[in-house]
Structure formats: structure tokens, C-alpha cells
Amino acid sequence: MxxxxxxxxxxKNFGGLxxxxxxxxxxxxxxLIGLIGPNGAGKTTLxxxxxGVYEPSEGLIEMNVDGSKKQIGGLKPYKITDYGVARTxxxxxxxxxxxxxxxxxxxxxxxxxxxxxxxxLRLPKYYSEERWVRExxxxxxxxxxxxxxxxxxxxxLPYGEQRRLEIARALAIQPKILYLDEPAAGMNPQETxxxxxxxxxxxxxxxxxxxxxEHDMSLVMNICERIYVLDYGKMIANxxxxxxxxxxxxxxxxxxxxx
Ligand SMILES: Nc1ncnc2c1ncn2[C@@H]1O[C@H](COP(=O)(O)OP(=O)(O)OP(=O)(O)O)[C@@H](O)[C@H]1O
Ligand SMILES: [Mg+2]
Numbered sequence: 679m680x681x682x683x684x685x686x687x688x689x690k691n692f693g694g695l696x697x698x699x700x701x702x703x704x705x706x707x708x709x710l711i712g713l714i715g716p717n718g719a720g721k722t723t724l725x726x727x728x729x730g731v732y733e734p735s736e737g738l739i740e741m742n743v744d745g746s747k748k749q750i751g752g753l754k755p756y757k758i759t760d761y762g763v764a765r766t767x768x769x770x771x772x773x774x775x776x777x778x779x780x781x782x783x784x785x786x787x788x789x790x791x792x793x794x795x796x797x798x799l800r801l802p803k804y805y806s807e808e809r810w811v812r813e814x815x816x817x818x819x820x821x822x823x824x825x826x827x828x829x830x831x832x833x834x835l836p837y838g839e840q841r842r843l844e845i846a847r848a849l850a851i852q853p854k855i856l857y858l859d860e861p862a863a864g865m866n867p868q869e870t871x872x873x874x875x876x877x878x879x880x881x882x883x884x885x886x887x888x889x890x891x892e893h894d895m896s897l898v899m900n901i902c903e904r905i906y907v908l909d910y911g912k913m914i915a916n917x918x919x920x921x922x923x924x925x926x927x928x929x930x931x932x933x934x935x936x937x
Contacts, residue, residue, distance in 0.1 A: 680742050682707040682855060682887050683728075688737035688751070690723055690911075697723040699911035700737070707742075707854075710881060711889045712902035714922075716931060719908040721891045722768055725857050729765050730755035741855075764853035766844040768860050768891075774833035778824055778843055781832050782815040785850040818846040821883075822876060838869040842876065849880060856880075858890040862897050870894060874901050899923065907931065 683705040690698040698720045705711055713721050726732045728739060730753050739751035743761045750758050772781050819825040822842040827835065832843060841861055848856055861877070862870045874897060881888050892898045898905060899919040907915040907922060909931040915922060922928055 679706060680745075680747075681705055682742050684738075684740040684747075685728070686738040686740070688724070688727060688739065689735045690720075690727055690732055691735045696911050698727060698908075701908070701911075701913045703906060703913070703916070705855075705887060705889065707887055708881070708885065709887055710877070710901060710903050711887075712898040712905040712919075713889060713891045713908065714893070714895075714898055714905060715908035720911040721908055722859055723911075724908065725765060725859055725891065727751065728758075729763060729857065730758040759851060762852070762854035763857070764848035764851040764855070765857040766841070766848055766859055766861060768863070770837075770840050770844060772832040772840060772843060772847075774831070776832060777829050778819065778832055778835065779812070779815055779828040781843060782818055782846050782850050783811050785847045786811050786815060815846075815850060818849045821849065821880060822846045823872075837864040838866070838873075841865065842873070845876070845880070849884065852884075853886065855887045855889070858888065858892075860891055860893065862892060862894045870897055873897075877901060 681704045683703070685701060685703040688698055688701045689696065701724065713724065715721055723732065727734055733752040737751065738749055740747050741750045741761055748761065750761060773784065776784070816825060816828065819828055822845055824839060824843055824846060827839065832840065835843060841864070845858070845861070862873055865873060877888060877890070878901070880886060890902070902919060905917065905919060905922045906913055907928050914927045914931060915925045917925065
């Protein structure tokens with residue numbers, strides 16, 4: 679089997695600061711990967727490189743797209759989305775004045791096929807596509823347990839539910855790779871346990887490769903098959919949860935923090 683993602687010697691400099699330094703990774707299809715590291719280690723910056731928010735200073739990001747290898751480093755975010763990449767954000771980014779359902783529908787409109795004239799003239803195709811969008815969006819909301827709240831404003835949802843809505847919106851892109859930036863942040867233990875189940879479920883159902891950044895070590899150690907560890911922009915370790923727990927470089931990086 680070919681890797682779905684290969685990162686080769688990736689570097690991102692901000693002026694004199696090297697936020698991501700010579701990072702390499704190899705991810706196989708369907709893996710559930712953790713990305714951990716102390717605050718400021720470069721985790722979100724790495725996601726921003728992988729999703730096209732930033733251009734790499736150096737290095738390659740290769741993605742397997744329909745059997746052929748594409749270099750996606752430096753492409754525009756919408757292009758990377760088209761290749762099947764979706765994400766959620768550390769600082770939740772929802773359309774706050776839209777309903778829960780609308781937030782998912784908006785993400786789906788890039789997948790539909792009618793032209794502007796069809797939409798303007800409200801031709802039958804427009805209505806059937808609209809119905810399809812609505813039904814799919816409702817399916818994703820059921821998946822994350824928010825169907826009952828579909829008509830509420832996104833901004834009125836509690837924090838944990840906003841995070842799950844972001845996941846529904848990411849699923850609507852029909853991704854192959856899903857990046858989750860601190861999905862459990864702000865969640866209580868019950869919500870975190872539910873989130874763990876949700877991540878397992880959607881990975882199976884939609885054949886996803888999932889890479890998640892998380893500070894909640896019990897979640898990471900529970901759920902991830904393999905973990906990468908960043909420290910000051912450098913990838914200092916990569917292994918199974920047990921290997922990572924016992925890795926001396928990791929313990930040193932987290933000195934004073936419980937893992
Ligand atoms: N756009 C930017 N311009 C300048 N410096 C940046 C920029 N984005 C990130 N940085 C810096 O790069 C470093 C890595 O930041 P990043 O947000 O990637 O860390 P992180 O591992 O996600 O941390 P946290 O766990 O706190 O979210 C930090 O020193 C940060 O201040
Ligand atoms: Mg971050």
C-alpha cells in the first residue's frame with residue numbers, strides 16, 4: 679500500500695523563527711495519528727502548511743490522489759480541499775449568524791453541479807440538488823448528534839457542540855484526510871469520551887485518515903495508533919502510544935507536564 683501522505687523535510691520560517699524545522703512524516707491510508715508537543719511547538723503551523731494556509735519555506739508535501747502522487751505544498755487551500763483534505767480549527771471558525779444546518783450546507787455547495795443560471799432561474803435541477811444538499815447535511819448532523827439542533831444558530835451552541843459541528847462541516851467536504859486541531863479543547867470528560875467514539879465511528883464509516891492535535895493525553899494515548907511529537911519545530915519522536923510514553927526525549931520535552 680502507498681502512503682496517503684508523505685511530508686519531506688518540511689520547514690516554515692517566520693522571520694528569524696523556525697516554527698517547523700525539517701519535519702518528515704509518512705502516513706498510511708486509514709491511520710489514526712496523534713500530533714503532540716508543548717505549546718508553541720509548531721503543531722498548528724504544520725496543519726497550516728498541510729492545508730495550504732501557509733507556503734512551506736522548504737520541503738515537500740506529497741499526497742496520493744486517485745493513485746498518483748501530487749505535490750500539494752504551496753497550493754491554495756481550495757485546491758488542497760479539492761484533493762480531499764478537510765480540517766477543524768483550534769479557534770472554532772463557524773458562521774455564527776447561520777444555523778447549524780446552514781453551516782454544513784455551505785461546506786457542501788462546492789460539491790454540487792448546477793450552474794448560476796440554473797440557480798437563478800430555480801430550474802428543477804436546482805431543486806433536486808438543493809434537496810440532495812439538505813439531506814446529506816442532515817445525515818452529517820445526525821452522525822455528530824446535532825440533528826435535533828439543526829435550526830439553532832451556531833453561536834448559541836455550547837462549546838463542545840460547536841466543535842462537533844465543525845467536524846460535521848469537515849465531513850461535508852467528503853475528505854480522505856481529516857485534520858483535527860485540539861478537538862477536545864473545552865470539553866468535559868463525558869463530551870471527550872463521546873468525541874473519542876465519534877472519531878472512531880467516522881473513520882470507519884467514511885474511510886478517513888485522521889490526524890489530530892491534542893493536549894488531552896488520555897485521549898491521544900487511547901485513540902491514536904501512532905503518535906508524532908513536535909518540540910521547538912522539530913519532530914523528536916514517532917511511535918506507538920507505549921513507545922512514546924517511554925521515550926526519553928518526549929519525557930524531557932514534557933518535563934513538568936504529566937503524560
Ligand atoms: N503567522 C505567524 N507569524 C509569526 N509567528 C508565528 C505565526 N504562526 C505561528 N507562529 C509562531 O510559531 C510557533 C509555533 O506556533 P504554533 O501555533 O504552530 O504552535 P502549536 O504547537 O500549535 O501551539 P499550541 O499548542 O499553543 O496551539 C510559535 O512560536 C508561534 O508564535
Ligand atoms: Mg496550536
